Amino acid sequence: MIEIKQLAKRFGAQVILDGVDLTVQEGETMALLGPSGTGKSVLLKHIIGLIRPDAGEVIVDGQNVATLGRKELSALRSTIGYVFQNGALFDSMNVYENIRLGLTKPEEFGNKEIAEARVAECLRLVNLVPETLKKMPAELSGGMKKRVGIARAIAGRPKYLLYDEPTSGLDPVNSDIIDALIKRLDTELGVTSIMVTHDVRGAFRTADRIALLTAGKVVAVGTPAEFRESKVPEVRAFLERDFDNEPL
Amino acid sequence: MSAIAAQLQHRTGRAVLDALAAVGRFAQLVAEMGRGLAEWRIWLPRTRDECWSIGVGSLFIVLLISSFAGAVTALQAGYQFTGNIPIYVVGSLVTESIVLELGPVLVGLVLAGRIGARYAAELGTMRVTEQIDALESLGRAPSSHLLVPRVMACLIMIPMLVIIADVVGVAAGWLAAKQALPISDQDFAYGARVYWRPFDAYYSVIKGFFFAGAIGLISCYRGFTTKQGAEGVGRATTGAVVTISVVILLLDTLLAKLLLN
Numbered sequence: 001m002i003e004i005k006q007l008a009k010r011f012g013a014q015v016i017l018d019g020v021d022l023t024v025q026e027g028e029t030m031a032l033l034g035p036s037g038t039g040k041s042v043l044l045k046h047i048i049g050l051i052r053p054d055a056g057e058v059i060v061d062g063q064n065v066a067t068l069g070r071k072e073l074s075a076l077r078s079t080i081g082y083v084f085q086n087g088a089l090f091d092s093m094n095v096y097e098n099i100r101l102g103l104t105k106p107e108e109f110g111n112k113e114i115a116e117a118r119v120a121e122c123l124r125l126v127n128l129v130p131e132t133l134k135k136m137p138a139e140l141s142g143g144m145k146k147r148v149g150i151a152r153a154i155a156g157r158p159k160y161l162l163y164d165e166p167t168s169g170l171d172p173v174n175s176d177i178i179d180a181l182i183k184r185l186d187t188e189l190g191v192t193s194i195m196v197t198h199d200v201r202g203a204f205r206t207a208d209r210i211a212l213l214t215a216g217k218v219v220a221v222g223t224p225a226e227f228r229e230s231k232v233p234e235v236r237a238f239l240e241r242d243f244d245n246e247p248l
Numbered sequence: 249m250s251a252i253a254a255q256l257q258h259r260t261g262r263a264v265l266d267a268l269a270a271v272g273r274f275a276q277l278v279a280e281m282g283r284g285l286a287e288w289r290i291w292l293p294r295t296r297d298e299c300w301s302i303g304v305g306s307l308f309i310v311l312l313i314s315s316f317a318g319a320v321t322a323l324q325a326g327y328q329f330t331g332n333i334p335i336y337v338v339g340s341l342v343t344e345s346i347v348l349e350l351g352p353v354l355v356g357l358v359l360a361g362r363i364g365a366r367y368a369a370e371l372g373t374m375r376v377t378e379q380i381d382a383l384e385s386l387g388r389a390p391s392s393h394l395l396v397p398r399v400m401a402c403l404i405m406i407p408m409l410v411i412i413a414d415v416v417g418v419a420a421g422w423l424a425a426k427q428a429l430p431i432s433d434q435d436f437a438y439g440a441r442v443y444w445r446p447f448d449a450y451y452s453v454i455k456g457f458f459f460a461g462a463i464g465l466i467s468c469y470r471g472f473t474t475k476q477g478a479e480g481v482g483r484a485t486t487g488a489v490v491t492i493s494v495v496i497l498l499l500d501t502l503l504a505k506l507l508l509n
Contacts (some may be wrong), residue, residue, distance in 0.1 A: 045381070048384075050384060050385065070283075070389075073386075074387040074389075075387070077384070077385055078386075078387040079385065081387070082382070082385035084333075084378045084381070084382055085378070086377065086378070088378035088379050088381065089379075089382075089384035090374075090375060090379055090382070090383075091377075091379070099386070101386055102386055103381075104386065104387050106260050152382075152386075167348050199492040207457070
């Protein structure tokens with residue numbers, strides 16, 4: 001379980017997070033919606049300890065992330081898969097080496113046969129053909145980079161998956177493919193997921209619950225049905241602007 | 249007037265605080281690298297690759313600049329030493345100038361551009377494209393994967409390149425002197441030996457070692473702490489080269505004062 005309590009963060013004079021409270025239950029997929037620049041990615045990076053909070057706590061499996069030592073943090077990170085917005089693939093490595101780096105267990109990473117089998121399995125899970133393995137990141141399309149990023153994140157069999165804008169920059173067809181992939185992986189792997197996005201359609205399609213982050217606070221949390229019926233002004237404004245009266 | 253003074257005081261205070269913060273971040277990075285040394289299984293193979301890249305990749309430019317430095321020193325010495333100054337002094341001047349100063353300093357400054365800029369740009373790009381964050385998110389330490397191999401490769405290869413530059417520079421000076429001046433091999437060799445102290449060779453390598461540390465550490469620091477996209481990468485790269493160049497000149501003076509007295 002992931003618990004975020006009164007999380008606050010500012011960069012210089014700019015307040016990014018201003019007392020965020022959010023709980024993500026085991027096995028659920030939470031979509032974190034919000035306009036660009038409201039600190040959604042910053043929130044996600046607190047969960048994996050890439051950013052330290054100014055105040056508040058992020059508790060993952062009962063451990064306060066900000067107070068963990070190097071080894072404990074490294075162990076916690078091996079239970080979390082992080083899918084970066086633009087893939088963040090290592091551009092000096094080919095696809096195989098990128099995914100292999102996601103193998104967090106030394107016995108898997110160090111054994112060539114086991115590593116190859118696991119990398120091939122992850123590639124299959126994200127619907128990429130084996131020929132992709134030898135390609136360099138520069139040779140991949142935007143959608144393929146996202147999928148390789150997902151394959152790297154799931155390679156270590158994480159308990160949690162954090163997606164940072166998994167469909168941003170993709171055309172609607174590729175966005176739908178990634179949304180379907182996220183839904184399928186959540187079901188097949190049984191992971192707990194948090195998906196940061198400003199794609200409302202994708203959030204409604206894949207999430208068990210949705211939260212809206214605006215002005216540094218979570219202003220609403222609920223199932224897609226509850227969210228759709230919400231009377232919170234920020235939620236109404238966000239949905240009306242994004243859906244443009246399209247049926248949800 | 250008091251408002252201007254207050255503003256000046258505020259800016260000075262801010263600059264001092266920023267400088268102290270930078271020193272703190274640098275010390276933190278060095279400490280992080282120290283901890284990364286324990287993970288030798290990770291950094292050792294990467295260091296080997298980096299050594300190859302630095303050594304082979306820089307060899308041509310090192311040979312080029314050391315040859316020209318040696319030849320020009322010999323020719324200028326021949327031009328200046330007329331009259332009563334014995335011609336064998338050209339051998340002394342070329343050898344001492346190359347080994348004590350030109351070899352290590354020219355190699356250091358050229359590699360500040362070649363290696364320092366490359367490392368700062370590579371790490372800066374990795375930072376702004378979240379590749380370093382990705383490495384951390386996978387539970388892997390950037391120090392042992394990215395920083396230690398680069399710094400170690402500098403510390404191993406740059407002193408070796410300095411030795412090559414010294415040998416090639418003196419040889420080029422010898423050849424140039426023979427071609428352009430009325431000096432025999434015996435005269436040049438006598439001149440080279442007459443003021444030579446074995447410590448001169450050690451001094452050259454010690455300088456190379458210090459310059460290597462400056463190139464590796466400063467470029468890694470500037471790249472690793474890059475912010476603000478492509479503009480930040482550009483700023484980190486030029487900042488690294490300028491800082492390394494200034495530090496090399498400062499170290500050059502400091503080491504001369506400390507080791508040659």
